[in-house]
Amino acid sequence: MWLSSSTIGRKVVMSITGLFLILFLTFHMCMNVVALISAEAYNAVCGFLGANWYALVGTLVLAAGFFIHIIYAFWLTMMNRKARGSERYKVVDKPKSVEWASQNMLVLGIIVIGIALFHLYHFWANMQLQEIMGNEVTDVAACAVGACEGIGNLSVHDGYSLIAATFSNPVVVVLYLVWFVALWFHLTHGFWSAMHTLGWNNDIWFNRWKVIANVYSTIICLGFAVVAIAFYFKSL
Numbered sequence: 001m002w003l004s005s006s007t008i009g010r011k012v013v014m015s016i017t018g019l020f021l022i023l024f025l026t027f028h029m030c031m032n033v034v035a036l037i038s039a040e041a042y043n044a045v046c047g048f049l050g051a052n053w054y055a056l057v058g059t060l061v062l063a064a065g066f067f068i069h070i071i072y073a074f075w076l077t078m079m080n081r082k083a084r085g086s087e088r089y090k091v092v093d094k095p096k097s098v099e100w101a102s103q104n105m106l107v108l109g110i111i112v113i114g115i116a117l118f119h120l121y122h123f124w125a126n127m128q129l130q131e132i133m134g135n136e137v138t139d140v141a142a143c144a145v146g147a148c149e150g151i152g153n154l155s156v157h158d159g160y161s162l163i164a165a166t167f168s169n170p171v172v173v174v175l176y177l178v179w180f181v182a183l184w185f186h187l188t189h190g191f192w193s194a195m196h197t198l199g200w201n202n203d204i205w206f207n208r209w210k211v212i213a214n215v216y217s218t219i220i221c222l223g224f225a226v227v228a229i230a231f232y233f234k235s236l
Contacts, residue, residue, distance in 0.1 A: 015194035046159035051131040115179035168235035187217035
């Protein structure tokens with residue numbers, strides 16, 4: 001199948017799964033911003049996205065998209081290195097037109113994946129997973145790096161209190177901010193690169209997509225960062 005047997009096909013898969021993940025990040029960021037407005041509204045969203053069949057299907061689809069994106073990213077990287085052979089060891093000047101992010105997408109991706117697992121440990125494992133297991137409360141004292149020590153048990157639907165407890169720890173906040181910076185660089189290149197791969201790359205739209213990618217990525221990552229910082233200062 002050409003989607004896996006050719007370089008163009010693999011790039012198309014990377015682009016489609018990447019855009020799918022960007023849509024998810026957009027929803028996730030908007031959901032997090034709700035927590036700044038109303039604890040009740042945020043917990044209502046958490047309740048809607050609990051262990052319901054549609055939420056579970058969505059989680060599986062998201063996990064599949066994330067997994068495929070990662071596999072194809074490593075696959076393309078290995079194929080590119082194999083194609084360059086010993087040439088990749090030569091010291092050459094990088095073209096000024098080549099962005100720093102495009103040269104470091106694999107490293108940025110590894111950072112994003114690493115802290116994404118950290119994020120799953122903080123929230124998904126303490127909420128939806130606990131509900132799937134039939135638990136009504138979660139032991140937030142185990143939510144990492146001492147972020148939730150002394151809080152006790154919380155309802156698996158009380159996402160607001162879990163956010164507040166998690167971001168009360170400055171170490172956790174800093175790690176998340178590092179994540180958002182790496183995510184910004186990853187998204188800014190990945191967004192317009194996906195559009196380029198899918199064919200929306202004429203002379204007019206090539207630069208426009210770069211601008212749109214920068215603005216859109218900034219909104220997403222800034223939204224996440226504001227929530228983390230705001231909850232930290234609320235805890236003081």
